[in-house]
Amino acid sequence: VSGARTVTYELGTTTVDASGQPTRTPLIVDAEPQAGTDHMLVNIGPQHPATHGVLRLVVELEGEVVVKVIPHVGYLHSGFEKLGEYRTYNQIIPLTDRNDYLAAMSNNVGLALAAEKLMGIEVTERCRVLRVIACEMARITSHLVWAGTTAIDIGAFTVFLWMFQERERVNNLIEAWTGARLTTSLTRVGGLMADIPDGWAAELRGWCERFPKTLDEVEAMLSNNGIWLGRNVDIGILSAEDAISFSLSGPMIRASGVPYDVRKDRPYLGYETYDFEVPIGEKGDCYDRYLVRMDEMRQSTRILLQALDRLPDGPINVADPRVSLPPKSRAMSDMEAMIFHFKQVMEGIAAPVGEAYAAVEGPRGELGYYFVSDGTAKPVRWRIRPPAFINLAALPKMAEGHLLSDLIAINASVDIVMGEVDR
């Protein structure tokens, strides 16, 4: 366009004036347009609603095309792994709530599984089924947040409201069970913090029967919507080879056509006995990730109904008094129970020398916990295998060559949670 004024913006001006104030490069100068010669650096975040948390992206643009993306993470680093070395195994559980705070119950279960593998503890059947229910509820709430926020990023506000309305219903059930909506701290080594309240199973069953209708409505709105297709189809394609090379997991690797699901490949909590399917994508683009996550919510609902059908009666905690706290009434009246109570609270549960890695299929992928023990009640090393962190590392590969607006859609499709990325 002749006569238009270009905007030049120089980074790294290195002068100050006589009074010590830095001199500013004027933002607008009269000059001829120089289209296509300069690259522009744009900073997105760390405080930006479309980065889904405190993620900062430095983007090099040629026109509107992304040439390079440099993610900066760590703004939410809290040193969970270091803190864990100073805590007993049960004391670590509240840290896992704050790791992936959109699916705290998967994190609670993952930690308990790793600690139990290390200590050789077999939990009760009722506990196993309740943990499956917890994991699948966490997956659904997390995917609901993903669907709502992704739709907002792409410009569809209604989906956000519908999804958060459903999430509210699940959160109410979680609150009735654990007393908390997000920081659930549900599990204990060898069992659970609490059994489900009376009438709760019927409430959850009713919700599971109504929920697929909401998914139908959302899919009717999105799956053939021109804007949704335009923003998602063929955007951020990742091949199966790349997905494996980047160590992706969860919906990210499955959308690329690799059927890797910890629930099927390394079953835990008896997942091999549930009837469910693992949805797989064909092209590995944002649209496949959308389809995979929507189908996963339906499959999780199926698993929930099966778990409710088979939920047996019985204790939720193992009978070993070194692991499970005695009932408070016994601790106050029985000498032996009081001693076990005291030893557990003051000393924790000692794990044998050794190490264990246990993983659950969290909403974002393989959520692994790795413990190394030197025989004391506090781990030498506690490592979280963070699926969101590892999935995010593939963002530059997916986004480079796309438009800046596609970067937002691609970042949304990764479904990061910064608590887990930064830990």
Next chain:
Amino acid sequence: VSTPLSPSVAALRARFGAAVVRAEVSCGDTIVYVAPGSIHEVLAWLKDEPAERYDYLTDLTAVEYRDRERPLELVYQLWSIGRKVALRVKAELPKDGALEVGTVTDLWRGADWMEREVWDMFGIRFAGHPDLRRILMWENYSEGHPLRKDFPLRGRFSRSEQTHRALSDALEKHYSLDELSTDEAARYLPEGMRERLAGGPGA
């Protein structure tokens, strides 16, 4: 109940001999200790050998024990997507030696951020890594590597000392003047920094 060693251990011993230091089973998982100099060679073979095909790097991390005499350990959690089996490969790095091993970013691109995190948290270098910068801590973080056992839980410095150090650090070496030069910030720049800024980076 004792679990037998993974058959991959015998195959590794036949192929690499003395580079395979020892192997053990813990909680049902096989752990192979490999000489640090051979780690890249061993992992490349495990990834590409048709009978092994450990094509997925689940995780890469490090361990330091409370016993100060014990070496640091690098831990590679491998998984075979096709065969559905896991193998844990470790390399021991004595603390008085060079804390450095070869990078595996050429085998798995996902190793990029994992190795950066190990460098950031443990101070282990990966020779040949394309971009070995800190990742969770900021680039001019000067208190060391937080997951080392000699690093105190609350950090080395008090909150006020941390603030003081952050302000008196030569920020212009890490940030451009544009990032530092909002009008409000300029008034609070520490003594001497304006002169250094006037001189440009590296002054």
